[in-house]
Structure formats: C-alpha cells, structure tokens
Amino acid sequence: MTQPDLRFVNCLDATGLHRMAYWEWAGPAADAPVLVCVHGLSRQGRDFDALARVMSQRYRVVCPDVAGRGQSDWLRQPGGYQIPAYVSDMVALLARLDVEQVDWVGTSMGGLIGLGVASLRGREGQPGLVRRLVLNDVGPAIRFEALQRIGAYIGKTLRFTSLAEGAAYLRTISEGFGPHSDEEWLALSAPLFREEGGEWRLRYDPAIGLPFATITPEFAAAGEAALWAAYDTLSCPTLVIRGADSDLLTSETARAMTQRGPGARLVELPGIGHAPTLIHDDQIAIVKDFLS
Template sequence: MTQPRLDFVQCLDPHGLHRMAYWEWGDPSNGRVLVCVHGLSRQGRDFDVLAQAMCDHYRVVCPDVVGRGRSDWLDDPMGYQIPTYVADMVTLLARVRAQTVDWVGTSMGGLIGLGLASLKGSPVRSLVLNDVGPTIEPAALARIGTYLGQLPRFETVEAAADYFLSISEGFGTHTREQWLALTRPMLRRIEDERGVAYIPHYDPKIAVPFHAATPEMAAAAQALLWQRYDSLRTRTLVIRGAQSDLLTAQTARAMAERGPRAKVVEFEGVGHAPTLVDPAQVAVVREFLTTA
C-alpha cells in the first residue's frame, strides 16, 4: 500500500499557536483538492482506503483535527469546538493553496465542513456529510459520552482493536485486517515503569466541552446548524448508516428537502458511522465527487 506524506501547519488560537498534522495523498501539484475530515475521537488515517481510491483524480488531504493523532493538544480544552476547527481548516486550505475544494466529513468532520461551506466566499464546491446532519440525537451523544475522554491502557494492538470494536459496533462489518488497519493509527505507544503499552491517540480533554454542553446549548446549536444548512448552495451528498442512532431517517429526509436538497444514500447493516472502507461506500463517494 502506498503511504501518505505527513506534514504540519501552524494555526492560531487565543493562547498562541498550535500545529495541525495532515496526511497527503496524490500529486502535490494537482489543483483538484479533496479534504477528508474524521469524527470526534478519530484521526486522519481513517481515510486511507478512500484516499487511495481518489488520489488518481485528486490531491487528497486528511488532517488530524487538533487534539487528535499527530496534532498538538490545546492549552484550553474549551477550544475543542467547531469554530476552532473551521478556523484551522481555513489555514490548512491556504497552506495547500486550494482555490476550490471538495469535502468529505464523517460525523464531526461533516459539521466542520458544513460550517466552512456556509461561510461567505467559501471554497467548498461539493460536500459529503457522512452520517451527520443539523439534528443530532441525544441518545447517540449519551452513548458517545460513556467512553469519550477515557484513556484505557492496552498491552497489545490486538487488545486495543477489540476495545475499539466494542465501542464502534455502528461502523459495520469489517475483516480483522481492516479493523486492525483502522486501529493502529488510533494508538500512541508509551513506555513506563509498567512496560510497553498503547493508549488512544487523542487528548482526553476533548471531552470537556462535550460534557459541558447543556440541553439549551444543544437546542441553540441545532437551530444554528439548520440555518447554516438551509443557506448552502453546495452540491451535497448525505451518507447514512441505516441503523444510525445519530442521524435519523427523518433528519436525512429533511436534508433532502431543504437547503441544498442533498442526495441521500443509505447503507444497510451499518449504524454510526460508515467507515468508507467498503468498496460500495467508496464507489458512492467517488461517483458523486467525480461526476460533478
């Protein structure tokens, strides 16, 4: 398998600068840029399979959102919110000299894309929202909250893969090798008095603003997200896991009828969220983006 190039970009926050890592596939001189952004506690290597399938057509850029993967951790955990991430992506697009960009965002990555695409003068041309929309179900947030911010210790990569599988049943069916490939970049190797071990590769403080959210804040955020969605004039594809507890069929139907009138594709046997590893999922994304 071809390996991506790892690079970093300096981004501004209220307390100084932080580095955001990004993984790049394909010809670095290609003016067609595809940005793929991961979910809440994941990282950019989630898109290895999709990036390899798209890098004949695009220069594919897969950032580790700040606080995840190879990126820095923020001094103030309350900075782990969508406005920070959107600002970082603006900096990233300037760094890679993207005049226009297509966007694939899974869960949180979709909300970042929605925020960027709704800005005046946005460079986003086509938007793929992977199992996320303006209405996010409280039950799904409660489920995510049961594990977010915990840093369990694993003696082996295989044990870590078993743990991630236990909290990611919605990802759907994968071979063991596919699951290990999704797991390895999620881990940070440590060595201490107890020996060598592995822990999740993210700042546990990303959970601070997540757990600080109140029902009133959630309602206000939902209203703002629908306002942003309704303002979109971007070609939009919504991918939904048919068993998703985060993006309901009702919300997906509303997204097809409002704003950019998104095309909606559902995948059976998958919840939150499709990993875009399965060839059928990859094919849907590729067809949508390359037949603009």
C-alpha cells in the same frame, strides 16, 4: 503500497499557535483538484487511507488530524475543542494548500466542520470554499441520546497491554461502523494508538471529551438551530450518507436535508449505524460517483 506524506500547518488559538498535522496523498498532477477528508470525534486522518488511495487517481487528497488527535498538537485550553475553532484551523489549512475551492468528505464531526467551512461567505461574486460536500452520517440535528452515548466513553484515559487488546476495545464501542474483517479492523485501529512504556494508549487528548459534560437538551437544541441556519445557506451539491441504523442521524433529519438548503442527495446503507467507515468498495464507489 502507496503511503501519504505527513505535513503540518500552524494554526491560531486563544493562547498562541498550535500545529495541525495533515496526511497528503499526491494527485496525478501538480494542479490536480483537492479533496479534503475529515474524521470523526475521536478518530484521525488515516481513517481515509482506503478512500484516499482510490481518489488520489484524480485528486490531491488531504486528510487532517483535527487538533488534539493523531499527530496534531494538544490544545493548552480544552475549551478550544469546539467546531468553530476547528473551522478556523481548516481555513488556515486551505490557505496553506493555496487553493480557492476543495471537495469535502466529512464523517460525523468532520461533516459538521465541513458544513461550517462550506457556509463561509466571502465578497459577493466569489465562490464558496467547498465545491461539493459529502456528509457521512451527520446533519444539523443530532440526537441528544447519541451525544450521551458518545460522552460515556470519549476522553477516558485508557491503557492496554497490546495493540490487539486496544483494537478489541475499540470494536466494542464501534459496532455502528458495520461488519469488518479482523484485518480491516486492525488497519483502522493501529494509527489510533501509540506505544509508551510498554503500554498502548489512544492518540488523543482526553480533554476532547470535556465539552460533552456541559451538553444539555437545551444546549443541543440551540446548536441544532444554528446548524440548520448554516445548512440552509448552502448551495454546493451535497451528498448525505446515512447508516440505516444510525442513532445520531435520524431518517427524518436526513430526509429533511434533501428538501432544505442545497437539497442533498441521500444514500442509506443497510446494516450499518454510526458511522460508515468508507473503506469498502461499494461505499467508496458512492463517494467517487458523486464527486465525479
């Protein structure tokens, strides 16, 4: 089965440099368009293996591990685990890829990063960095209760006696991902763990959870206003995928996104919460059809 190449790019932060890893799936030709797929808060780039295998028939597919996750460096200052810093890292990645525009698929946090990248403006007359944007179960308004739920488990230092035990734990906190077979779930979970001294640990810096300790309803409201302001500047074709049972992206916010900014197309998936994994054929087809 086709596998991606692991590559790295140096990114600037407040203390110097850190390396961001990215998984690259070769396209059908050297000049193939680029699709960037960015994962959720505690995940990593291998989440998109199923989607990337299909999309690499047309695209050069690039799936980064956001700083502090997967194969990427952990930051020296945990305060750097913020969306603006991640946007800066992605600009460095796009410079490494030497492309003027990309298509973007972002799940949850990866969608907010994509929103930030898509809202960047160069000189008048220059195209934006994102040609087409897919926001997977995320939007400018994020329910405070959902942030509290995520903050309750993110960043814990956990140890497991086996990969199977670790995967079973992830399943208990990921019910919103929807139904998956045991084989599918293990494939999604295995890249998230590393074996160390006979124990299995999650491949992320526990400090990524620290920003959640400072979130208040007032802070969340200020962030929402900034995100709507960025969303309203977008002009690229945009698709919003929403799990119909999502506790993070409400139906009201999703429908507002169809009427504001780029006037997004909305697809809702029954029986799924936060967030669709985009590994099943029907979900992949939604993304493929939109990008085509």
